[in-house]
Structures are given as structure tokens and as C-alpha cells.
Amino acid sequence: xxxxxxxxxxxxxxxxxxxxxxxxxxxxxxxxxxxxxxxxxxxxxxxxxxxxxxxxxxxxxxxxxxxxxxxxxxxxxxxxxxxxxxxxxxxxxxxxxxxxxxxxxxxxxxxxxxxxxxxxxxxxxxxxxxxxxxxxxxxx
Amino acid sequence: xxxxxxxxxxxxxxxxxxxxxxxxxxxxxxxxxxxxxxxxxxxxxxxxxxxxxxxxxxxxxxxxxxxxxxxxxxxxxxxxxxxxxxxxxxxxxxxxxxxxxxxxxxxxxxxxxxxxxxxxxxxxxxxxxxxxxxxxxxxx
Numbered sequence: 001x002x003x004x005x006x007x008x009x010x011x012x013x014x015x016x017x018x019x020x021x022x023x024x025x026x027x028x029x030x031x032x033x034x035x036x037x038x039x040x041x042x043x044x045x046x047x048x049x050x051x052x053x054x055x056x057x058x059x060x061x062x063x064x065x066x067x068x069x070x071x072x073x074x075x076x077x078x079x080x081x082x083x084x085x086x087x088x089x090x091x092x093x094x095x096x097x098x099x100x101x102x103x104x105x106x107x108x109x110x111x112x113x114x115x116x117x118x119x120x121x122x123x124x125x126x127x128x129x130x131x132x133x134x135x136x137x138x139x140x
Numbered sequence: 141x142x143x144x145x146x147x148x149x150x151x152x153x154x155x156x157x158x159x160x161x162x163x164x165x166x167x168x169x170x171x172x173x174x175x176x177x178x179x180x181x182x183x184x185x186x187x188x189x190x191x192x193x194x195x196x197x198x199x200x201x202x203x204x205x206x207x208x209x210x211x212x213x214x215x216x217x218x219x220x221x222x223x224x225x226x227x228x229x230x231x232x233x234x235x236x237x238x239x240x241x242x243x244x245x246x247x248x249x250x251x252x253x254x255x256x257x258x259x260x261x262x263x264x265x266x267x268x269x270x271x272x273x274x275x276x277x278x279x280x
Contacts, residue, residue: 050145
């Protein structure tokens with residue numbers, strides 16, 4: 001059976017879906033990904049679908065399930081690389097991928113994950129030191 | 141026709157090969173990758189083959205061609221994720237992938253590329269500022 005490889009890059013697991021999402025492939029991917037999240041302690045999952053011509057309701061449901069499983073395991077999921085035609089078809093079909101965040105490409109997905117993770121931690125950010133206090137209204 | 145997606149991550153282009161490397165797919169990948177290297181100015185290419193059960197002489201030649209094209213375009217190539225069984229079969233077949241560098245996974249591949257790139261640049265590194273002057277000659 002074909003398996004979708006899961007690549008670890010820093011704190012992120014990257015999955016590039018290129019093969020048809022049949023039942024068994026989807027179930028195996030969910031299981032592999034959950035195992036890898038637990039094994040690596042990664043906090044982000046990026047799923048690249050730039051190779052997919054079609055995202056039907058089954059694929060949409062699979063992505064939503066993966067996002068939900070990851071969430072329970074304390075990892076955020078972002079779907080990246082959706083083709084314009086796929087987005088149009090999805091909306092025409094009445095599928096809006098509820099519960100799934102998207103970004104245009106892997107880099108923007110990484111940025112999104114880093115931002116969300118930064119907001120989750122309530123620690124003040126060292127990099128903000130050259131900004132004046134937020135309440136000082138504008139600069140003028 | 142199926143196409144292998146190319147993902148840009150920082151200064152690196154990541155290709156995860158999951159489909160059978162037929163002639164047309166291989167040619168298209170070489171062309172797409174060359175275009176992306178030129179368009180992005182990336183200096184590293186990582187090819188993940190963890191999904192491949194078999195690396196035959198055609199795939200080996202394709203990888204070598206990609207590495208050679210990338211080199212001409214000033215990008216280094218690392219092949220990552222080779223399965224142990226694939227490595228054994230390759231050597232038994234007398235294929236040793238000449239001209240191709242390998243690493244165990246994407247992260248180690250990125251490290252390798254960063255190291256090589258660091259050695260290629262002969263410019264002094266800004267980060268070294270807390271080291272004493274290499275030989276007082278320079279500055280003034």
C-alpha cells in the first residue's frame with residue numbers, strides 16, 4: 001500500500017499529498033501523523049495539496065479529521081498550496097473546509113503556525129523592544 | 141500528466157518524490173526545478189525519496205541529472221530519506237549514485253547544505269564578531 005511520507009522540519013511536520021486519497025491511504029496517514037506528532041513533540045502540521053487537481057468531500061473530511069486529531073495532540077494544522085481552480089470548485093460544491101486553516105504556500109503556513117504559537121504563549125516577545133509601548137496611541 | 145510539486149522553504153527547494161519516475165515525469169521535474177531555481181535564486185535542493193521502494197538505474201540517472209543541472213545553476217543537491225533496503229539493493233546492483241550527496245532526513249540535509257554554503261562563501265562572517273581578529277592585518 002502506498003504511504004504518504006511525513007517530513008520533520010524543525011518544529012513542523014510537513015506532508016505533501018500527491019497520491020489519490022483512498023480510504024486506506026487516508027486512514028494510514030491519520031495514524032502515521034498522530035504517531036509522529038507524539039514521537040517528535042512537534043506543534044505544527046503543514047499539509048501541501050498543490051499536487052491535487054480535485055478536493056472532494058472525502059478529502060475535505062480527511063483534512064478536517066487530521067486537523068482535529070492534531071489539535072487534540074496539541075499541534076496546529078495548516079493546509080497550503082491549494083490551486084485556484086480547486087478553491088473555486090470547493091465553494092461551488094458548497095464545501096468550505098470548516099475548521100481548516102489555509103495559507104498560500106509552505107513558507108506562509110510556517111509563518112502562520114509560528115504566529116499562532118507565539119500568541120498561545122503569553123510570554124512577552126523580546127523582538128518587540130524597539131516598538132514604543134502599545135498604549136502610547138500613535139507616533140505623530 | 142502528474143507533476144511533482146516543488147516546495148520553497150527559505151533558501152531551499154524541497155521535492156518529495158512519491159510517484160513513479162517515468163520518463164515524462166522525470167523530464168518535467170528537471171524542467172520545473174531548473175525554472176524554480178532561477179526564479180527563486182535558491183541555493184539548495186533537497187530531494188526526499190522516502191516514499192520510493194525501488195531506486196533503479198533510471199531514477200539514479202535522473203537524480204544525477206538534477207544534481208548536475210542544479211550545480212550549473214549554483215544550487216547544491218542532497219538526496220534524503222533513502223530506505224535501508226533501497227541502499228542495499230543499490231549497492232547490490234552496482235549503482236552507487238556517483239555525484240549525489242545523501243543525508244538521512246530533511247533536517248540533516250538542510251544542515252549539510254548550510255554547512256557547504258558556509259564553506260563556499262569565503263567572506264568573513266558577521267556572527268564571528270566576538271572572536272578576536274583572525275590576524276590584526278585586516279580592518280584599517
